[in-house]
Amino acid sequence: MDRRTFLLSTGAVLALPHAGLASPSVLRAEPVKAQILPEGDGTTDMLGFNGSTPGPELRVRQGETLTVRFDNQTSEGSSLHWHGIRLDNAMDGVPGMTQPLVQPGESFDYSFTTPDAGTFWYHSHNRSWEQVAKGLYGPLIVEEVNPPRVDHDITVMLDDWRIEETGALMGGFGNMHDFAHAGRMGNYAKILPSQNSVRIGDRIRLRLINTATARVFPVRFEGLSGQVVALDGMPLATPRPIEDFEIAPAQRVDLIGDVTSAIKFLFILRDDIYEMGSLKIEGENLTPANTPVEALPAPNVLQPKETPDQSLSLKMEGGAMGGRHAGDDIWAFNGVSGFKDAPFARFKRGETAHFELINDTSFAHGIHLHGHHFYELNRDGSVGDLRDTSLVQRGASQKISVVFDNPGKWLLHCHMLGHQASGMKTWVEVL
Structure with a gap:
């Protein structure tokens, strides 16, 4: 620009x-x-x-x-x-x-x-x-x-x-x-x-x-x-x-x-x-506010278990200047490009899952989970911000903790929308 x-x-x-x-x-x-x-x-x-x-x-x-x-x-x-x-x-x-x-x-x-x-x-x-x-x-x-x-x-x-x-x-x-x-x-x-x-x-x-x-x-x-x-x-x-x-x-x-x-x-x-x-x-404004900015009301979300029911890795692969992968499109998660008949993972309602989002590519990706919010975990393992889209820089990783409390089939994808269109998407199922 x-x-x-x-x-x-x-x-x-x-x-x-x-x-x-x-x-x-x-x-x-x-x-x-x-x-x-x-x-x-x-x-x-x-x-x-x-x-x-x-x-x-x-x-x-x-x-x-x-x-x-x-x-x-x-x-x-x-x-x-x-x-x-x-x-x-x-x-x-x-x-x-x-x-x-x-x-x-x-x-x-x-x-x-x-x-x-x-x-x-x-x-x-x-x-x-x-x-x-x-x-x-x-x-x-x-x-x-x-x-x-x-x-x-x-x-x-x-x-x-x-x-x-x-x-x-x-x-x-x-x-x-x-x-x-x-x-x-x-x-x-x-x-x-x-x-x-x-x-x-x-x-x-x-x-x-x-x-x-x-x-x-x-x-x-x-x-x-x-x-x-x-x-x-x-x-x-x-x-x-x-x-x-x-x-x-x-x-x-x-x-x-x-x-x-x-x-x-x-x-x-x-x-x-x-x-x-x-x-x-x-x-x-002749009568400006003079009080501190206060926190908004806390969200009504379930807290994740300290020990998760499932731990998974989601590796982002492909793209220009990226390594080979087993998928059949430009991008892949764990060697798989796009939707398959089986979900990436299944969860019982109320289960806590930890994901490690691993960016093994030369570009940043914003990973979005439908139907849920998740906690980004800090480097020391403590609970951080509650989000629905996590920015993972190139060569970096981000751990998240999700309580899967919303039943159905939910998309999990990169919100750099061209990346989603060319392989960087999958889905999970909550039973």
Whole structure:
């Protein structure tokens, strides 16, 4: 990404459509035109929901039931996956595993309760390396029964696009070079916030969602003093100061803090820093909050057993500059590419499993488990953060602990979506 490309994004902020607590009962997937480039430059032919990309922000209260009809008015089969929600298996949105593919002109009804408050999102789960890149995604916010007091609750999606100067998306979505390397990296990136301005002294909640199909964003903030309060929708037991961090595809980060100046979202690269957008200042809050940021209510999740019922290794193999493996595609888990008739593992409901995620490749991978959250284990074996997507750097490993308490067949895959499409996916079954 060159300097001009990034600087073009400054001030080019696209506001998210906001549905409020009255969520739309229909999400209609269809072709849309989007103003990805700054106003006055060309528009981009995309896919979206209800006339826009990203799709409308869905908001419900914790414990409520979300009912949505997915109406597919695109030219390809599709489905909706509700990323991070611990929902009934039949509603998970994986064609061929939990539901049939929703063909063009057809619809599918999703209905599920929302057990966890937090920041989640929805996206296509068929040809997702292309359909998500074209815009088939949107935010899903589950509010706490008693949410923290803030002046603004702002959703911010991070994305990149491979785009021409005219605004047209570049083609080649399924090219093998992207699949074998880091994925389809865009040449243009910016933030997509639900509002564009704040006041000095406002206390705000920022909900960051990385919707890119491949890019890990190293992020730095200016203009916000506060705490990180949740990761992947799950509250931290103890909030931690806002510092530079990485957010992998599909991961989410919640922050609560006080506005000290225009809030800049900075992309940190080896040789420079680029602004992906900002929330501008409009006025001053004359009665700012003066209390510490407190932890969000603890999640209602089962704690893993100290001694697991099963211990497994999941080795990531393949890709460019990678070693040989026994699979029949570019990437593999433990020498196996893609789905097989038998699951990677079976678990009795309530069992604790430890996985060692071993990255024996030259690229980072974000490993996502459907239907569950898991604890990342620290190097000393202690329990760390609760997540649904774990970033494993090249040549590194990460141990996780999962309580498999949600029955069904669940996908386990890399959320660098080109890697998933070319072999890096499997499934587990909970009986």
